[in-house]
Amino acid sequence: xxxxxxxxxxxxxxxxxxxxxxxxxxxQFADDTLLLGVKSWANVxxxxxxxxxxxxxxxxxxxxxxxxxxxxxxAESWLSEAAAVxxxxxxxxxxxxxxxxxx
Numbered sequence: 001x002x003x004x005x006x007x008x009x010x011x012x013x014x015x016x017x018x019x020x021x022x023x024x025x026x027x028q029f030a031d032d033t034l035l036l037g038v039k040s041w042a043n044v045x046x047x048x049x050x051x052x053x054x055x056x057x058x059x060x061x062x063x064x065x066x067x068x069x070x071x072x073x074x075a076e077s078w079l080s081e082a083a084a085v086x087x088x089x090x091x092x093x094x095x096x097x098x099x100x101x102x103x
Contacts, residue, residue: 001050002026002035011046012038032098039074044082051086064088070095 005011006025013025014036027034037043051062068091069083076090083090094103 001054005046005050011043011050012040014038029098034097039071039078041082044085048086068095 002011002025006013006023011025013023015021015023024036026036035047037047055061064087067086067088069079069086069088070091070093071079071082072093079090094101096102
């Protein structure tokens with residue numbers, strides 16, 4: 001579903017590199033998912049929509065209490081509003097992902 005969002009330009013992933021950039025929108029390992037994208041309300045709306053759709057299609061539930069939104073060079077006020085829209089908490093760098101420090 002994330003790939004379809006990116007391909008249809010409804011979600012803009014994070015671009016890494018300058019010469020031949022690679023765009024990353026999501027990374028998955030077992031039951032953990034890391035979603036990456038540029039700061040935009042369009043991305044927040046697309047994420048909310050795809051997570052609700054995932055729940056409806058799979059019958060599984062996203063645990064928003066364990067989920068967090070982390071921003072790099074993003075105003076805390078914007079991040080707080082976006083986290084409220086997504087129904088998750090606001091995180092800060094550094095944080096642990098699968099036991100590894102993300103700085």
